[in-house]
Amino acid sequence: MAVHDVLVLNSNYEPLNVCNARRAISLLILGKADVLVHRDDPIYTAGGELESPAVVRMKYMVRRPLPQLRLSRHAVLARDQFTCQYCSCKTKDMTIDHVVPRWAGGPHTWDNLVACCRKCNLKKADKTPQQANMRLMKKPRRPSFIPYLSLPTYLKAQGRDEWRDFLPYFPELQSYEV
Numbered sequence: 001m002a003v004h005d006v007l008v009l010n011s012n013y014e015p016l017n018v019c020n021a022r023r024a025i026s027l028l029i030l031g032k033a034d035v036l037v038h039r040d041d042p043i044y045t046a047g048g049e050l051e052s053p054a055v056v057r058m059k060y061m062v063r064r065p066l067p068q069l070r071l072s073r074h075a076v077l078a079r080d081q082f083t084c085q086y087c088s089c090k091t092k093d094m095t096i097d098h099v100v101p102r103w104a105g106g107p108h109t110w111d112n113l114v115a116c117c118r119k120c121n122l123k124k125a126d127k128t129p130q131q132a133n134m135r136l137m138k139k140p141r142r143p144s145f146i147p148y149l150s151l152p153t154y155l156k157a158q159g160r161d162e163w164r165d166f167l168p169y170f171p172e173l174q175s176y177e178v
Contacts, residue, residue, distance in 0.1 A: 005160075016062060
């Protein structure tokens with residue numbers, strides 16, 4: 001069976017999850033979901049050829065509590081769009097910086113953590129931005145939870161054009177190259 005990812009939508013077309021093709025086909029066979037978009041490449045089985053799903057929609061509303069966005073390195077980098085908040089460069093080698101250093105009473109909170117490149121982190125060292133003569137691009141804050149936090153990144157990385165119509169509008173996705 002072909003291994004690829006399938007976007008799963010709730011009955012109201014809200015993105016729920018990304019699952020593998022095997023799980024999506026089992027949802028279809030059990031009558032729990034409908035296919036909205038097929039992929040170009042079919043799945044070959046012992047019983048013949050099946051159209052491969054790219055996007056499926058659940059037939060019933062899946063109710064789930066809105067999860068809390070936990071403070072983590074990945075969440076801070078995603079909030080800052082993997083961009084250094086001091087020099088605005090984008091690099092794979094990003095660190096997390098305490099705006100007010102821990103020794104000066106700076107808390108380990110959303111409002112005190114920013115994405116930072118290694119060069120700026122070394123320049124700032126254990127100082128405040130004012131002491132290091134550096135300015136933040138934007139003031140850090142706790143993001144409101146977005147259930148699709150990882151889907152835009154996934155869409156950009158995988159070039160999933162068939163998912164684009166079912167995801168919320170993200171301006172940063174307008175310029176990606178497939």
